Amino acid sequence: MSNRPATLGQLRASGWRSVPVKQEIQRNALAKVRAGEPLVDGVMGYEDTVLPQLENAVLAGHDIVFLGERGQAKTRMIRSLTGLLDEWLPIVAGSEILDDPYAPVSRPARDLLEHKGEDTPIEWVHRDDRFGEKLATPDTSIADLIGEVDPIKVAEGRYLADELTLHYGLVPRTNRGIFAINELPDLSERIQVGLLNVLEERDIQIRGYKVRLPLDVLLVASANPEDYTNRGRIITPLKDRFGAQIRTHYPLEVDTEVAIAKQEARPFEVEGVDVRIPEWMDEIVATFSHLARGSSNISQRSGVSVRLTVSNRETMVANAVRRSLRLGEDVVAPRISDLDALASSTMGKVEVESFEEGREGDIIGKLLSQAVLTVFRDRIGTGVAGPVVDSFDDGEVIHTGEDVRVADYAARLDERPGLAEIVDELAGESATPAERASAAELVLEGLHLSKRLNKDAVGARATYRGR
Structure with a gap:
């Protein structure tokens, strides 16, 4: 100057x-x-x-x-x-x-x-x-x-x-x-x-x-x-x-919305904790926003902002970190069971249109299930379900939820080679046990939503069993 x-x-x-x-x-x-x-x-x-x-x-x-x-x-x-x-x-x-x-x-x-x-x-x-x-x-x-x-x-x-x-x-x-x-x-x-x-x-x-x-x-x-x-x-x-x-317009592709959410979301850094966010979980959060923009139960006059995707991603990661800290785990990966936490970050950003009072939670829950099913079909498909479904014929069940440790998922995958094969294909060879647990929940929930497995759910805890 x-x-x-x-x-x-x-x-x-x-x-x-x-x-x-x-x-x-x-x-x-x-x-x-x-x-x-x-x-x-x-x-x-x-x-x-x-x-x-x-x-x-x-x-x-x-x-x-x-x-x-x-x-x-x-x-x-x-x-x-x-x-x-x-x-x-x-x-x-x-x-x-x-x-x-x-x-x-x-x-x-x-x-x-x-x-x-x-x-x-x-x-x-x-x-x-x-x-x-x-x-x-x-x-x-x-x-x-x-x-x-x-x-x-x-x-x-x-x-x-x-x-x-x-x-x-x-x-x-x-x-x-x-x-x-x-x-x-x-x-x-x-x-x-x-x-x-x-x-x-x-x-x-x-x-x-x-x-x-x-x-x-x-x-x-x-x-x-x-x-x-x-x-x-x-x-x-x-x-x-x-x-x-x-x-202007909202992102036309889910991949674009995922990229925006990654750019805008605040980084979650916790000393001594390694946070891994699987791609399929990012896709579920972004797909949920896309489905909300086309839902007759969500007011389209006020729109469904990309800020919803960003906030939901941050909430999902926060819930996963909270869960892992309570369980004493140092590697964190969001799972399907963490999606229940998205209600708090969603309700203030969308206007639910319903003739019945108190149905907001049900509408949000159905949209989340549709998002999970969409990502499951895109990434895995229903044609590989046979070996997994057959492994439940012995009457055994698999428990998932906030109180289930990563080690428990690893033990269940060892017991069911058919499930483990699909999980490894989805998660990749270099996946951590926490990411394999996340992939396992996606497979189980996707098969349930495809009507191939039964599910008993209480809050964020679920039990999957054969039909």
């Missing part, structure tokens, strides 16, 4: 050129597209759907509204757009609205330039400081977004007619940057009107002052589809001023 120009004269001598923020973003976006890099980081499943639309909107210099249900990475994409700004930007020193040294728009910056000339001091701001964000709430005011008279400045002796009495709102403070409004329909209609000039004429007007601040800003907003009719709506003139409306 010490090598950067510190005055207006030095800035001119350096050859730095001022460009509008949308042109700056376009230039950096073109470089990313040319290099084959995504415009935003950490977003999966949008490569062929949302991201091409985003690229078009950015290259066209459009203001953007992301339309989609909750948990579809709208806010993450908006915040990632700051990566398209130049890392450092020169401003008039002390400017509240990041005035361009070559063309300042605020009164204090203009006065400083007039007084200092080529010696006007310059400051450099990082791209992260050129991003402003506001969650739209019904109590949001024009003063919050645009600005208002500052009574403290008036009390200091300035006249009301003096432009220096103004306190700038969030939008002008992100001049030459990106301003985001989350849940735009929640903004009252009269406040939305205040954004019309920002989007079209690119200026703001504060109260009765003859003040016109030509702003240079990229406006990005997010909205849920239902907000158009339920909690509020985006007024037609404002929708018309957004250059692009991009529809």
Whole structure:
């Protein structure tokens, strides 16, 4: 930073050129597209759907509204757009609205330039400081977004007619940057009107002052589809001023949802405990969310967020760790019996639609069973069930649950070669005993759901027997 120009004269001598923020973003976006890099980081499943639309909107210099249900990475994409700004930007020193040294728009910056000339001091701001964000709430005011008279400045002796009495709102403070409004329909209609000039004429007007601040800003907003009719709506003139409306969606593939959950879930680290999460358990958690999105018993108006998958994965691992610590085991692998714990992390994230009171738990349980059966059929299939089912003809049973140790599963597998063969094929040669126990529960539960084995269950404890 010490090598950067510190005055207006030095800035001119350096050859730095001022460009509008949308042109700056376009230039950096073109470089990313040319290099084959995504415009935003950490977003999966949008490569062929949302991201091409985003690229078009950015290259066209459009203001953007992301339309989609909750948990579809709208806010993450908006915040990632700051990566398209130049890392450092020169401003008039002390400017509240990041005035361009070559063309300042605020009164204090203009006065400083007039007084200092080529010696006007310059400051450099990082791209992260050129991003402003506001969650739209019904109590949001024009003063919050645009600005208002500052009574403290008036009390200091300035006249009301003096432009220096103004306190700038969030939008002008992100001049030459990106301003985001989350849940735009929640903004009252009269406040939305205040954004019309920002989007079209690119200026703001504060109260009765003859003040016109030509702003240079990229406006990005997010909205849920239902907000158009339920909690509020985006007024037609404002929708018309957004250059692009991009529809987001939930992950289309289970593998994508699994990858997102692995990326977003908090790592579970316990001293002295090795946590192993089998792939089939991740697939069950993700499949459960996919099934919920297609269930008539789950409200689709509010959506089934990817946050459900992330929270359920974290809860499943936490329950497995708790179980293993109580049993004194140092290698942990979630099992089917750990899925009962998902009720607590699911009920607050979905809206169950049922005519009968108290059936929420049954509906969640059926969806989990469907998820287990789906993964069982995909990974194992029902054609290999014969040797396992035959091994139960002697009347022996297998107990599973939170109080069953890994060593007990190993002993049962040694007694049933047919079951052990399928478990080893599923878990792989390098699987730990804990992972083999998890695979064994998947096989047993899958055969039960396929109506090949009987099951007696009490809470998280189950007994499997032949039919």
